[in-house]
Amino acid sequence: MDHPADYQDSTRCVQAGLPEPVPGEPLLPGPVFAAPYHLDPAGPAPDQDGYARMDSPTRRRLESAIGSLEGGDCLVFASGQSAITGLLLSVLRPGDTTVLPADGYYTVREFAASTLRAQGLAVMLAPTAGPYPPLVGVRLALLETPANPGLDVCDIAAVAAIARAAGTLLAVDNTTATPLGQQPLALGADVVVGSGTKALAGHSDLLLGYLVTRNEALLARLRQWRNQTGAVPGAFDAWLAHRSLATLDLRLSRQSANAAAVAAMLASRTDVDGVRWPGLPGDPSYAVAARQMRRIPGVVSFDLGSAERVARFLRGCRLVAAATSFGGVHTTADRRAQWGDDVAEGFVRLSCGIEDTDDLLADLSAGLDGAG
Ligand SMILES: *Cc1c(COP(=O)(O)O)cnc(C)c1O
Numbered sequence: 001m002d003h004p005a006d007y008q009d010s011t012r013c014v015q016a017g018l019p020e021p022v023p024g025e026p027l028l029p030g031p032v033f034a035a036p037y038h039l040d041p042a043g044p045a046p047d048q049d050g051y052a053r054m055d056s057p058t059r060r061r062l063e064s065a066i067g068s069l070e071g072g073d074c075l076v077f078a079s080g081q082s083a084i085t086g087l088l089l090s091v092l093r094p095g096d097t098t099v100l101p102a103d104g105y106y107t108v109r110e111f112a113a114s115t116l117r118a119q120g121l122a123v124m125l126a127p128t129a130g131p132y133p134p135l136v137g138v139r140l141a142l143l144e145t146p147a148n149p150g151l152d153v154c155d156i157a158a159v160a161a162i163a164r165a166a167g168t169l170l171a172v173d174n175t176t177a178t179p180l181g182q183q184p185l186a187l188g189a190d191v192v193v194g195s196g197t198k199a200l201a202g203h204s205d206l207l208l209g210y211l212v213t214r215n216e217a218l219l220a221r222l223r224q225w226r227n228q229t230g231a232v233p234g235a236f237d238a239w240l241a242h243r244s245l246a247t248l249d250l251r252l253s254r255q256s257a258n259a260a261a262v263a264a265m266l267a268s269r270t271d272v273d274g275v276r277w278p279g280l281p282g283d284p285s286y287a288v289a290a291r292q293m294r295r296i297p298g299v300v301s302f303d304l305g306s307a308e309r310v311a312r313f314l315r316g317c318r319l320v321a322a323a324t325s326f327g328g329v330h331t332t333a334d335r336r337a338q339w340g341d342d343v344a345e346g347f348v349r350l351s352c353g354i355e356d357t358d359d360l361l362a363d364l365s366a367g368l369d370g371a372g
Pocket of ligand 1: 079
C-alpha cells in the first residue's frame with residue numbers, strides 16, 4: 001500500500017508490506033506453501049508464480065515490508081550469513097580487494113579467511129571505530145555498526161563519502177541497529193545487509209537474512225545469485241518474520257529503555273568492568289551514535305573477568321537465559337569467548353529483552369551479587 005511518508009515508526013511497522021484490503025481476505029495473508037505452482041498448460045507467464053526458489057508471494061510481502069523500512073528494494077535470504085556471503089561472492093572477483101570489519105560478526109571474518117582468500121581476493125580488516133584505510137582500489141567495503149559484540153560505532157556518512165570518491169561499493173550490516181535505529185542508504189551506503197534473526201524478527205524462533213539497495217544492477221545480480229544458489233527462507237519463516245515486524249517499534253523501545261537502565265546500573269558497580277552501550281554518556285561511541293542513530297539497541301557488553309564468574313552470574317539470574325544471538329523478547333547473555341570471538345574470557349554480551357525494567361534490574365543485580 002502507498003502511505004504518506006510522514007507516518008511514524010510504529011505505524012510504518014504495522015503497515016509494512018500489507019496488501020491492499022480485500023473483503024473476506026485476512027489482513028496479513030498466511031504463508032503460501034508451494035514448491036511448484038500450477039502453470040498455464042501453454043507454459044509459464046511472466047506475472048505468474050512458477051517455482052518457489054524464484055517466486056513466493058509470502059516472501060515478496062516480507063521483502064516489501066523490510067524494503068519500506070530500509071528505503072530500497074529488498075531480497076530476503078535463508079540467514080544473515082547467506083545474505084552477506086551472497087553479497088561478497090556475487091560482487092567480488094579474483095584479484096579484488098575488500099575491506100571488512102576487524103571487530104564485527106566473527107563468521108564473516110572466518111569466511112573471508114577461508115573462502116575469500118582461497119579465491120585470490122585480498123581481504124583487509126578495519127576497526128569499526130576507525131581510523132579507516134583509504135579505499136582507492138577497494139571493490140567492496142563492509143561496515144558493521146554498532147559492531148557485534150564490541151559495540152563500537154562507525155560514522156557511515158563519512159565513510160560513504162570516502163567510498164564514493166574511491167568508486168568503492170559500500171555495504172552496511174544493519175543487524176544490531178535495525179532499520180528503525182539507522183538508515184544506511186539515506187546516509188550514503190549502496191547496500192544494506194542484515195540478519196533478521198536478531199531484533200528484526202525478535203522472537204528467537206527463526207533464521208532470516210536480507211539485502212536492500214536502490215542500485216538496480218546490483219539488485220539484479222543479487223537476485224540472480226539467490227535464484228542460482230537457492231538461499232531462500234521457507235514460507236513459514238518468511239510469514240512469521242513479517243508478523244513479528246508489526247511489533248518492532250514496541251520491542252525496540254522497551255529493549256532500549258531496559259538497556260539504558262541496565263548500562264547505568266552496571267557502570268555504577270565497582271565489580272563490573274568495561275561497560276559498553278552506545279547510548280551511555282561517556283561511552284566511546286556516544287557522540288557518533290547520538291548523531292547517526294535514531295535509537296540505541298538493547299545490547300550491552302561488559303567484562304566479568306573470568307569464565308567461572310560469568311557462569312556464576314548466569315546461574316544466579318532467573319530472567320537471563322544463557323544463549324547466543326540477541327535482539328529477542330527474552331533477555332539473554334552470551335560469553336563470546338566460548339565461540340572463538342576475539343574478546344576477553346569474561347566478556348559478556350547482554351541482550352535486553354522486553355521484561356519490566358525493575359524486574360530485570362533486580363534480577364541482574366542479584367546475579368552479580370551472587371557471582372562474587
Ligand atoms: C547474527 C549476525 C549475522 C549472521 O546472521 P545469521 O542470521 O545468524 O546467519 C551477521 N551479522 C551480524 C552483525 C550478526 O549479529
